[in-house]
Amino acid sequence: MIEALALTEQVPPTHIRVAPGFDGATWLDLGRDDGQSVRIHPTGWDIRVPDPEEVCWRRTQLTGELPLPAKDTNGKGIDLLMRLCNFADAKTEALAIAWLIGCLEPSAPVPAPFLTGPQGAGKSPAGRMLVRIIEGMTGDLRRAPKDEENMITAVAAGWITALDNLSHLPPDLSDLMCCIITGAESIKRALFTDGDVVRSRYRRPMLLTGIDVGVIRPDLAERLLTLRLERPRVRRTEAELWAEYAEILPVVLGSLLDLTVKVRAVQAETPTDLRMADFAHLCAQLDTATGFGTLEAYRASLDDLNDDVIEGDLLAQTVLKHAAELTPGAEERMTSAEWLHALTALYSGEECRPLPKGWPTTGKVLSGRLRRIQPTLAARGVLVDWGRTSAARYIELSRQAPPPPPWQQTAF
The missing domain is CATH 3.30.56 (Phenylalanyl-tRNA Synthetase; Chain B, domain 1)
Structure with missing residues (x-):
C-alpha cells in the first residue's frame, strides 16, 4: 500500500532552512524538534508550525537548532552583534547586514562575503557569528573540499557554505563557487543503475575568510563582497566571546527579522549596471529604510575587487x-x-x-x-x-x- 501511494501521489518539495510560502511569505526553519518555525510575511513575523501543504523541511546533520527569536524592544539587537565583530567601518557593517537579510530570501542569489584583514583580526570568529545567526550554534566554518563531488554534497546538506582560511583559489574551485552562488545543477549516475541519473540543483549563500586568496578570476569577483576587519584593541577569551554571543543571539535574530520586514516593505529602484541585481536592489531598499549607504559601499567593494583582478x-x-x-x-x-x-x-x-x-x-x-x-x-x-x-x-x-x-x- 505504501509503495503504491509513493508511486501515485504527488511528491511535495522539501526545503533546507529557508523556504518560500503562500501569499509572499518566507519561512525560516528553527531546527527544533517541535517543528516551530518563523513565518516572515509582509506585515511582520511570527512563530508557528508550518502546514505541510505549504512547507516541508528537510533536516540533515548540518541542520542546527536556532533559539526562539526575541522581540528587539529598543532596536539595538544588530548593534549588539556588530560590537562583537571587528569590522573596519560602518559601511562594512551595513554590507554584512544586507548579506544576512539576503540569506533569508530563498529565490534570489547573494554575493559571498569575503572576510579579510590582518592576522589576528578575528576573521574566523566573525564568520562563525554571521553563519550561526542563520544556521544555529552548531554552524561552523570548514576547509574547502578537495573535489567537486564532496563540495556539492556539503552544499546540498546545509544552507550556508562557509570556507575558512583560504589562501588561494584554483580555477576549478573558483568556477564551482560561481555556480553555487548563482545556481547550477549537477547530474550523476544513480547508484546500482546503468542508465538512471540523480539531479542535484543548488544555489546557496557562501562565506569566505582569509588574509589574501591571490589571483581572483573576474567572474568570481563580481560575485564577492569584501568585508574588511581590523585587529581589536582589547582581546577577549573565546569562552567570554561565545557566552555573550549565545546570550544575545535571540535578540539579534529578532532584530534581523524586524529589519527584514521593514526592508521588504519599501520600494527602491533596481540598479541596472550591476551583475548581482537582486542584491543591489536589496542594498537600495536597505538604504531607503535606514540610510546606511549600503549601495555605495557595495559599488566601492566591487571597484576594489576589480583592482585586485587587474593587479593579478x-x-x-x-x-x-x-x-x-x-x-x-x-x-x-x-x-x-x-x-x-x-x-x-x-x-x-x-x-x-x-x-x-x-x-x-x-x-x-x-x-x-x-x-x-x-x-x-x-x-x-x-x-x-x-x-x-x-x-x-x-x-x-x-x-x-x-x-x-x-x-x-x-x-x-
Whole structure:
C-alpha cells in the first residue's frame, strides 16, 4: 500500500532552512524538534508550525537548532552583534547586514562575503557569528573540499557554505563557487543503475575568510563582497566571546527579522549596471529604510575587487596600458593575431622581458582571455568588442570619452 501511494501521489518539495510560502511569505526553519518555525510575511513575523501543504523541511546533520527569536524592544539587537565583530567601518557593517537579510530570501542569489584583514583580526570568529545567526550554534566554518563531488554534497546538506582560511583559489574551485552562488545543477549516475541519473540543483549563500586568496578570476569577483576587519584593541577569551554571543543571539535574530520586514516593505529602484541585481536592489531598499549607504559601499567593494583582478592579471594591465595611448572616444581594430603581436611587444618592451606563465600563445586564446576580463576592463573605461568584415573577424578596443561637465550639459 505504501509503495503504491509513493508511486501515485504527488511528491511535495522539501526545503533546507529557508523556504518560500503562500501569499509572499518566507519561512525560516528553527531546527527544533517541535517543528516551530518563523513565518516572515509582509506585515511582520511570527512563530508557528508550518502546514505541510505549504512547507516541508528537510533536516540533515548540518541542520542546527536556532533559539526562539526575541522581540528587539529598543532596536539595538544588530548593534549588539556588530560590537562583537571587528569590522573596519560602518559601511562594512551595513554590507554584512544586507548579506544576512539576503540569506533569508530563498529565490534570489547573494554575493559571498569575503572576510579579510590582518592576522589576528578575528576573521574566523566573525564568520562563525554571521553563519550561526542563520544556521544555529552548531554552524561552523570548514576547509574547502578537495573535489567537486564532496563540495556539492556539503552544499546540498546545509544552507550556508562557509570556507575558512583560504589562501588561494584554483580555477576549478573558483568556477564551482560561481555556480553555487548563482545556481547550477549537477547530474550523476544513480547508484546500482546503468542508465538512471540523480539531479542535484543548488544555489546557496557562501562565506569566505582569509588574509589574501591571490589571483581572483573576474567572474568570481563580481560575485564577492569584501568585508574588511581590523585587529581589536582589547582581546577577549573565546569562552567570554561565545557566552555573550549565545546570550544575545535571540535578540539579534529578532532584530534581523524586524529589519527584514521593514526592508521588504519599501520600494527602491533596481540598479541596472550591476551583475548581482537582486542584491543591489536589496542594498537600495536597505538604504531607503535606514540610510546606511549600503549601495555605495557595495559599488566601492566591487571597484576594489576589480583592482585586485587587474593587479593579478598581466594581460589586463597590458591592455589598459595600450588603451591609455588611445584618444578618448577613439577605436582601434585588429585581428586577434595582430592584437596578440601588439600586446606581446608592449609587454616585452625594449628589454625583451620574458613572457609570464599563462600568457596567450594564439589569437584564439587571447580572444577567450579578453572575453573573460571584458567586464573588468569596462569598469575602467576600456571597451572590448568583436565583429566581422568581409575579409576577417576583428577585435575592437576603445576608450570611453569622459562625460561632459555639468555646466555643458543641456538642461531640459
